[in-house]
Amino acid sequence: MQNRLFIEKAFLNGEFITFERTFSVVNPATGQAIGQLPDLTVENCREFIDVAHESWTSWRTTSIAERASILNRLFQLIEQHREELAQIMTLESGKPIQESRIEVAYANSFVEWFAEEAKRSYGQTIPTQDGKSRLQTIKQGVGPVAAITPWNFPLAMLTRKVAPALAAGCSVVLKPASQTPFTAIAFAKLSQEAGLPDGVFNLITSKDSKGIGEELATNEKIRKISFTGSTEVGRTLMQQASSTIKRISLELGGNAPFMVFKDANIDEAVKGAIAGKFRNAGQTCVAVNRFYIQAQVYDQFKDKLTAAVSQLKVGPGIEEDSQVGPLINQSGLEKVERHVQDAVNKGAQIEIGGQRINGLFYQPTVLSNVSRHASISFEETFGPICALFKFEHEEEAIQLANATPFGLAAYFYSQDVQQCFRVAEALEAGMVGINTGMVSNAAAPFGGVKQSGLGREGATQGLDEYLEVKYLNFGG
Numbered sequence: 023m024q025n026r027l028f029i030e031k032a033f034l035n036g037e038f039i040t041f042e043r044t045f046s047v048v049n050p051a052t053g054q055a056i057g058q059l060p061d062l063t064v065e066n067c068r069e070f071i072d073v074a075h076e077s078w079t080s081w082r083t084t085s086i087a088e089r090a091s092i093l094n095r096l097f098q099l100i101e102q103h104r105e106e107l108a109q110i111m112t113l114e115s116g117k118p119i120q121e122s123r124i125e126v127a128y129a130n131s132f133v134e135w136f137a138e139e140a141k142r143s144y145g146q147t148i149p150t151q152d153g154k155s156r157l158q159t160i161k162q163g164v165g166p167v168a169a170i171t172p173w174n175f176p177l178a179m180l181t182r183k184v185a186p187a188l189a190a191g192c193s194v195v196l197k198p199a200s201q202t203p204f205t206a207i208a209f210a211k212l213s214q215e216a217g218l219p220d221g222v223f224n225l226i227t228s229k230d231s232k233g234i235g236e237e238l239a240t241n242e243k244i245r246k247i248s249f250t251g252s253t254e255v256g257r258t259l260m261q262q263a264s265s266t267i268k269r270i271s272l273e274l275g276g277n278a279p280f281m282v283f284k285d286a287n288i289d290e291a292v293k294g295a296i297a298g299k300f301r302n303a304g305q306t307c308v309a310v311n312r313f314y315i316q317a318q319v320y321d322q323f324k325d326k327l328t329a330a331v332s333q334l335k336v337g338p339g340i341e342e343d344s345q346v347g348p349l350i351n352q353s354g355l356e357k358v359e360r361h362v363q364d365a366v367n368k369g370a371q372i373e374i375g376g377q378r379i380n381g382l383f384y385q386p387t388v389l390s391n392v393s394r395h396a397s398i399s400f401e402e403t404f405g406p407i408c409a410l411f412k413f414e415h416e417e418e419a420i421q422l423a424n425a426t427p428f429g430l431a432a433y434f435y436s437q438d439v440q441q442c443f444r445v446a447e448a449l450e451a452g453m454v455g456i457n458t459g460m461v462s463n464a465a466a467p468f469g470g471v472k473q474s475g476l477g478r479e480g481a482t483q484g485l486d487e488y489l490e491v492k493y494l495n496f497g498g
């Protein structure tokens with residue numbers, strides 16, 4: 023590939039390194055290998071951790087102004103290389119190039135945000151009670167951080183962790199998903215060009231996610247682990263991290279409900295549904311998984327949504343007008359097929375779609391009259407399927423929306439202001455989109471409740487995840 027940021031190496035202590043054993047990364051749109059990367063081992067991982075631990079000593083005492091200026095330079099470089107990054111992202115993840123460009127900008131907004139936010143990591147002065155001592159708190163970086171990221175947002179999930187960690191004075195070992203490591207390696211290259219000192223950011227590539235994950239979660243030199251991925255793996259990492267009482271942040275699976283109430287603006291709701299469902303072919307943790315539509319507007323919403331879905335252009339992400347790309351791999355495709363088949367077996371009607379096209383491409387699909395017992399109503403599908411359920415009353419909709427162990431995003435459409443407050447407050451979710459199908463924003467805290475995770479990314483809270491509070495008592 024003619025792109026200087028496309029590098030087939032891992033990144034350790036400021037150097038791009040190779041290894042005798044490699045693994046290949048595949049373009050999901052074609053099934054062709056796009057490159058080879060070092061298949062590093064658990065033993066190598068210890069070396070990465072040692073380097074991060076050593077470099078932390080000087081990075082933690084680097085001034086906030088210096089850290090912020092490096093992040094600002096990195097922001098500029100990412101902006102300048104937006105197209106190269108988007109091309110790599112589409113090649114390895116399959117997402118439409120238009121979406122990759124948007125993701126690069128979104129990912130970069132975290133770099134910009136945390137460059138600024140580091141300057142505002144205020145402590146407190148606590149009023150003295152005995153009139154003698156003086157009490158104060160300061161915030162300091164937690165120490166070397168391990169970050170494990172998924173394939174669906176190869177850059178945004180990285181910057182949401184790495185930018186606040188660096189801003190807070192932490193060093194990092196990153197393990198990107200083995201399906202989409204090249205975008206992360208391009209980031210490593212730009213971090214070096216931005217002047218980040220050697221060893222502060224390190225990137226390990228490996229097929230052994232389990233072994234590397236366990237080392238990162240249990241090694242004493244790592245003080246914090248931040249993970250985005252499945253609830254199952256999050257649970258394992260949480261158990262492993264308990265051995266050294268590490269701080270943890272987990273962004274896990276969702277099962278987002280999308281409710282349309284009877285007085286909603288239906289055209290707007292359809293637009294929100296398309297945005298909330300079809301981004302990255304439905305492979306996002308905040309993707310709508312269940313559509314609950316009030317009986318009075320059910321048919322109208324169903325027909326308009328079906329018409330909008332029929333307009334979506336499916337194709338390889340690299341084509342400029344593609345709106346829905348392939349699924350990431352065979353098991354992702356099989357899950358989608360299984361969910362559709364199961365819904366149909368339990369009485370659902372296919373309004374549009376319902377078939378695999380070829381390779382890993384699946385038709386954007388609308389299912390109506392879906393049973394509340396269908397797998398799609400309680401499992402995250404991660405594919406381009408809209409499952410429509412009918413409800414009569416607000417309480418029923420809230421009860422259905424909350425009837426899941428997950429609680430990441432939830433969305434609803436209503437023009438009744440009182441209802442907006444009532445429903446928003448009753449939903450068991452970390453994020454609620456009200457008359458919108460999008461919640462992501464670097465200035466807002468992203469995260470879930472229940473089994474969707476722990477901690478928040480972005481916003482002021484996203485920096486606090488990488489800071490410890492130290493209390494100082496000046497006696498006498």
Ligand code: ADP
Pocket residue numbers: 170171172173174197198199200231232233234235236250251252253255256258259
């Ligand atoms: P998905 O692939 O569905 O997004 P995963 O949780 O399997 O979700 O993957 C998210 C990230 O976690 C990827 O980087 C993957 O390589 C990594 N991973 C997978 N299994 C483990 C594990 N047992 N321990 C640590 N990391 C893992």
